[in-house]
Amino acid sequence: MDATTPKPAAHIGWRLLALAYDFFPALALWMAAAALFTLGYWIAGHPVRANIAPFSPTQLALWLTCWMLTGAYAVVSWRRGGQTLGMRPWRLWVVGADGAPATTKALSLRFAAGTLSLLLGGLGFWWAWFDRDALALHDPLSHTRILRKAKCSVG
DSSP: OOTTSEEEEOOHHHHHHHHHHHHHHHHHHHHHHHHHHHHHHHHTTOOTTOOOOTTSHHHHHHHHHHHHHHHHHHHHHHHHHSOOGGGTTTTEEEEETTSSOOOHHHHHHHHHHHHHHHHTTSHHHHHHHHOTTOOOTHHHHHTEEEEEEOOOOOO
């Protein structure tokens, strides 16, 4: 096995570290969306010091926008190079179940299933601890895999 040969599936620990890294670009997107929503709220005639009411249609639209922006970040990153920013330091990348680049449809399904997994207390991620191939539940559901590239050695 040479330095460019991928190992089978990436261990869940590497995936969770990448997810933690990816929180920061997602947070930047959420802050930009919140700023635009707040600006629109003020332009619509609400007082500058007024907050968007909790669970109002405006706040629900903001949450949906943040989720869609996060999905776009993930799917576009995976589609363009197989990696998000958080996956790069850990040498992880997403491929189709057959090892070929994953389709946009499969990657979108992966994001949706991963979101549902997180909302259910990480159930799909917990699954990877017990799966023989270290697959999270959203891997087989979306027909994708996360692989880890072997470390390159110089010398």
